[in-house]
Amino acid sequence: MNHSINLHSFSDKDSLITDLTLKIAALLNAGIKKNGRAGLAVSGGSTPVQLFKSLSNSDIPWHTVDITLVDERWVPPDNQDSNEHLVRSHLLQNRAATASFTGMWNTAATAQDGEALCAERLQNTHHPIDVLILGLGNDGHTASLFPGAARLPQATDMNSGKICMAITPVTAPHERMTLTLPAILNAKQIFLHITGQNKKDVLEQALGDGPSEEMPIRFILQQQTQKTNFNVYWAN
Numbered sequence: 001m002n003h004s005i006n007l008h009s010f011s012d013k014d015s016l017i018t019d020l021t022l023k024i025a026a027l028l029n030a031g032i033k034k035n036g037r038a039g040l041a042v043s044g045g046s047t048p049v050q051l052f053k054s055l056s057n058s059d060i061p062w063h064t065v066d067i068t069l070v071d072e073r074w075v076p077p078d079n080q081d082s083n084e085h086l087v088r089s090h091l092l093q094n095r096a097a098t099a100s101f102t103g104m105w106n107t108a109a110t111a112q113d114g115e116a117l118c119a120e121r122l123q124n125t126h127h128p129i130d131v132l133i134l135g136l137g138n139d140g141h142t143a144s145l146f147p148g149a150a151r152l153p154q155a156t157d158m159n160s161g162k163i164c165m166a167i168t169p170v171t172a173p174h175e176r177m178t179l180t181l182p183a184i185l186n187a188k189q190i191f192l193h194i195t196g197q198n199k200k201d202v203l204e205q206a207l208g209d210g211p212s213e214e215m216p217i218r219f220i221l222q223q224q225t226q227k228t229n230f231n232v233y234w235a236n
């Protein structure tokens with residue numbers, strides 16, 4: 001590995017979830033104490049379901065937390081592929097039911113058409129985001145920063161001034177909306193949450209040399225600004 005990272009390894013998923021839940025709760029509680037509100041941005045996919053369930057029971061004044069998405073597939077919230085659907089089903093439950101949620105999807109026909117409204121809504125949530133959770137795809141994507149996507153250069157341009165951007169993956173279904181790289185790196189704390197040997201292998205490959213465009217998680221691993229705390233949580 002050519003780049004050093006803070007890697008927290010766990011022998012099983014349950015111990016990871018217990019530890020990460022406490023860590024996230026402490027950071028959100030600290031943010032609330034200092035600023036009156038806190039921001040939490042979450043990814044979709046299958047990995048975070050157990051974490052969402054655990055977080056939903058955490059002792060946090062959830063009514064002072066703004067929950068947003070890191071990315072979204074451009075499908076309505078009643079679609080099983082919707083990340084908003086996932087968050088509503090597993091995170092906005094129990095104690096966390098009182099949190100304020102701002103999704104990315106809107107009724108525009110395409111993500112590109114819905115970009116301005118999505119950005120406007122996100123601007124009205126708590127910033128900077130206190131805790132942002134990323135996942136990792138087998139192709140090295142994170143958020144919806146997909147290798148080979150035509151708009152990847154714009155979505156990773158640190159000077160775009162944009163908070164979110166529509167993007168069409170070539171390696172996965174659905175047009176997406178993603179937080180841009182500068183918006184992701186503006187978070188105070190980023191956790192990369194991954195499970196299984198396969199994802200660890202992908203991470204190790206990404207930590208080696210090669211173009212970030214080929215494995216966009218490298219844009220995060222090799223962040224130039226160094227102002228964001230970045231930790232990897234991995235369990236087998």
Ligand SMILES: O=C(O)[C@H](O)[C@@H](O)[C@H](O)[C@H](O)COP(=O)(O)O
Nearest residue numbers: 043044045046047135136137143
């Ligand atoms: O909506 C999405 O697809 C995601 O936010 C995406 O970036 C995800 O985190 C990875 O694809 C990992 O997904 P899994 O957890 O399902 O492996």
